[in-house]
Every structure is written in structure tokens, then in C-alpha cells.
Amino acid sequence: MLSSKNLFSSINKDISELNINLQKMIGAKHPILYAAAKHLFKTGGKRIRPSIILLIAKITAKDKKIKPEHQRLAEITEIIHTASLVHDDVIDDCDTRRGLEAVHNIFTTKIAVLAGDFLFAQSSWYLANLNNLEVVKTISKVITDFAEGEVRQGLTNFDITISIEDYIEKSFYKTATLIACSCKATAMLSNCNKNIQNDFYIYGKHLGLAFQIIDDILDITSQTDKLGKPAGSDLKNGNLTAPLIFALEENPQLYKLINQEFLYENDINRTINIIKKTKGIQKAKDLAEEHIQLAIQVIKNKFKCNNTETLILISNYILYRFN
């Protein structure tokens, strides 16, 4: 079985440094903002995004060493990700995030909007100071894509005509774009040519899509205590995801439940149980696996080295999250 501790051993030191830097970068000047930012930083997760960036840095850099600019890009990516989570909480009105109460409930919506703005602003500032216009352009695009993705999600809420293609497009803007663009920017900082930059963009895009599909499966299959947020919260918000979209093909009962926007108390549980009886979850898992394979395919033969092996293991590890 894969152990996440061993998996990340080659970049353990860098990730510890990143954790320290993130705290420093957000600054201790304002107790409220600091608390809001810390709130999310300390819950941290596995730092998957920065780990991928640091490994790609090792793969692509001329001397196989992570440059300070790579390290900074990994930090910026995590700050942007956190900023988007803080604003997502306001937008989704979700009560819990990563098992802690959502920032906007503890600190009010006001502080959540501010904290998100502050984090986005900090990331722009650090980004500009990487002194690489191409990287600035590539990462600026991500923030535009986020807003685009949220709007698309808003427009397709409770929309039973949503196709898997629509879902993939929505997931691209919401999740995959940040990973794709930061993988590409990592290669840029290593002065790789356009083809290699593009390889890592494609790698990141498929990895990000798989990541989102698995997150959406967990929203259906996990218990609230394990998930760190209420199970079925996507459904509640009308965010229709892969397992449900596949299940819809098999069981038309679901149309009614969605159309009435899960009106009755037990509707979410009923929907989850119906989905579990269809092939929806398996099909979603297959789709995630397919994207992981597409991601691995891009890098497997072109960049043969130990770090690429680790990157492939991490890519597979993402699939194991739901086992």
C-alpha cells in the first residue's frame, strides 16, 4: 500500500519550509486576517499542489534543484487555492470546510470577503515579484478562470440537462486550470521550451480534472465526519456532479428529486442512496482513472527520472483517496 509519508519524502524538507513561509507571507500585522488565513493554513491538507510543483521543478530544472522562484510559485499557488476556498465558502454558503467551521461563519462574511481579497492581492504581489511576465500572465489567467467557473456552476445549478462535457468544462475552470497553469509556470521558471511547458500543462489539466471528479465522488460516498464537510453538500447547492450525471441515465426518479431542488428533508439521503445503487459511482471512478492515465502518459517516457516516478506515484495516490 502507498504511504503518503514515503511518497513525499524527497520534498519533505521543502514542504516544511513552505509551511513556515506561508505563515510569514500572510503576515502577523492584522489579528483578524491572520486568524482567518491561519484557520485554513493550519488545516492544510496534504499540500498536493505545492508538492507537484516542487517535483516538476526538480524534473525540469537544469541542475535538478528547486530554485527560489519555484519555491515561491508553490507558495503562491497554495495562497491562490486558499483564497478561492475562502470566497467559495461565501458563495456556496457551506457550513464546514475541511472539518473546521467555514471562515465566513466564524469571522462573518465581511472578513471572509476581505481575507479572500487579501490573499488574492498578496498572491498578485508575490507573483509580480517573480519578475517573469510570462508567468504573471499564465497565473493571472487562473483567477479569471475561477470566476468564470463559479458563474458556469451558478448557471447550471439544478439543471438536469447538464452533460458530462459541461461538467468537465466546469471542473476545468474550477480546479484543473490552477494545477495546469502552475505546472506550466514551473516549467517556464526552469526555462523549458514551449513543448515541455505544454506537456506539463496537459499533465496538470488531467490531474486536476481527476482530482475534482474524486472530490465529487467523496461528496456522495463519504460520511460527514470523514469528509470534513457535510456529505451531499454539492447536491444541496444544486451542483450536479459526475456520479449523479451518470446515475441520471439509469434512474429517471432522480429527475424529480433534482427538479424539486431536494425540497424534503430526506431528499438528499434518498438521492445518495439511489446513486449508490446505480453504476454512477463506478463510472465516475473510471472517468477519474482515465484522466490520471492521460496525465501519466504525458510525462512517463519523456522525463525518465526518480522524481518523475514519484510524480506518477502521487498521481496514482490521488485515485486511492476513495479507497
Added chain:
Amino acid sequence: MLSSKNLFSSINKDISELNINLQKMIGAKHPILYAAAKHLFKTGGKRIRPSIILLIAKITAKDKKIKPEHQRLAEITEIIHTASLVHDDVIDDCDTRRGLEAVHNIFTTKIAVLAGDFLFAQSSWYLANLNNLEVVKTISKVITDFAEGEVRQGLTNFDITISIEDYIEKSFYKTATLIACSCKATAMLSNCNKNIQNDFYIYGKHLGLAFQIIDDILDITSQTDKLGKPAGSDLKNGNLTAPLIFALEENPQLYKLINQEFLYENDINRTINIIKKTKGIQKAKDLAEEHIQLAIQVIKNKFKCNNTETLILISNYILYRFN
């Protein structure tokens, strides 16, 4: 008497172009975002910020002509300003802005957060595409300053120990920094040397401070219908501004009203009436005038030309707003 029509005649064509571009830049892809953005763009105001930028462009450019990059910077500045207004509405929970209902009431908080993020993101994207790293750094700083300013404002709400110095610092982050940095960036785009860049920074800083002081006076002296937002709304939010801070020195009755956070229905009106009986408003006007003079002083003799004359007239025009 100054007529705003004549005042802006030398850049009328450029401002019309700017209005068209702003609509285009925000894009018509998403009806909701478009509506939210349009909502503020159409209420427009006098486009004071872009007008100042375009005039400084004419003053500083080698051939005295506005470059496409100057035009774009003027647009970016107006987008950032609008983004900050949209998020301010969520933060202040203010019911009306520029006479129209606040975006977050019509379109819900969700869309307001999104629309603000979208506008900030668009501005970062256009900014990166100016292809000038120094300008990117200068303007990125502004967005960090906004968040800083809002937090400072939050921390000093209903705080009767606030000094005029604290108030000026808060106003710097909230208003003056955008004007100062965009004036500086205009000179950067004209390839001016550091001294000239700094002159326009100082000019913009003092102009911005005067601008904020006058806005704060209008919050006390204007009728709701004329102001486009409820009179005394700063007070209601606990945002203590120049006229009140000066009035506090004269009438200690105000301490109690602030300390009880304008608890009773008539407290805001009582406070406004007390302020009007002190020298608070006159002292605030004098402070604004002082900053306008400091702004004019920087540019008057160094950059003698017709456009500088117009810029000085516009600077004075800002003072006339409350007459």
C-alpha cells in the same frame, strides 16, 4: 463657475472610448456578471480617475499623445475601482451606492463576491498584458493596500480614540493609494525618470486624500437623494471620519453617542446635527483644501503646459463638489 463639460473637453473623446472599452472588456458572455458589472459602469460618475490618468499621459508622453498603454491603464484603474466598490458593498452592507441599489442586494452577496473577483481578475490579466513589470508591481500593491485599508477601518470602527493621523492613514489605503499608484504608473509608461514618477505619486496621493475627505464631508452634509446613498451611512457603520473627529474635540456629547454605537433611532440625525454646530465640517474642508494645494504645488511649476492647467482645474473642481 467651473463647468465640468469644458473642464474635460480635451479628453472627451478618450473618455467616450474608455466607456465603450470598459463594456467590451467585461464581456457579454455571462448575463449575470455582465449585468452586475454594467450596473456600476453605467452609473459611472465623472470618471475622475481615468481623466487624471489621461491628462498625466498627455503631460508626460514625449509627443504629448496618449499611448494605447495609457488608455489601457486608465481602463484598468476604473475596473479596480469598480471591483473595490462591489466588495465594499458586501463589507459595508450598505443599501445603496451611487443612487442605484447596491449590487449585492439585487444580485445577492454570492454574485457580488463573484463579480468583484471577476473584475479584480480581469484587471490583473489586462495589467500583465501591459508588458511592463514595474507597472504590474506598482498596481498590484494597490490591491494589497485596499485589503489593508478595509481591515484598518474594521479595527477602528466606533473607536473614539481615533486620531486625524489614523484617519489619514486609513484614507490613504482606502482611496489615495489607487490614485497615487496609477498616476505614478502613467509616468512609468511615458518612460519618465524616477523623480518625475515620484512627483506624480505625491500629486495623486494628496489628491486622493482630499477626495476621500470631501466624500466624508458629503456623507454628513448631503441629503440622501443628492448623495446617491443614505446620509450618515459611514457613521452607521462606525466609520469615524474627519468632520466627526474634529467635532469630538469640541463637543464631548458625541463620545456617548459613538460608544453606544448610535443605538437609538434618532442617534444618527442627532450626531449629524451636533457635528454641523461645531467647526468640524469647516476644519475638514480646510484639511481637504490643504491636500489639494499640496497636490497642485508638486506639478504647477515643473510641468507647465495647457494639460497641467486643466489638471489643476480638475484638482480644484474636486473641492467644489460640496458647494
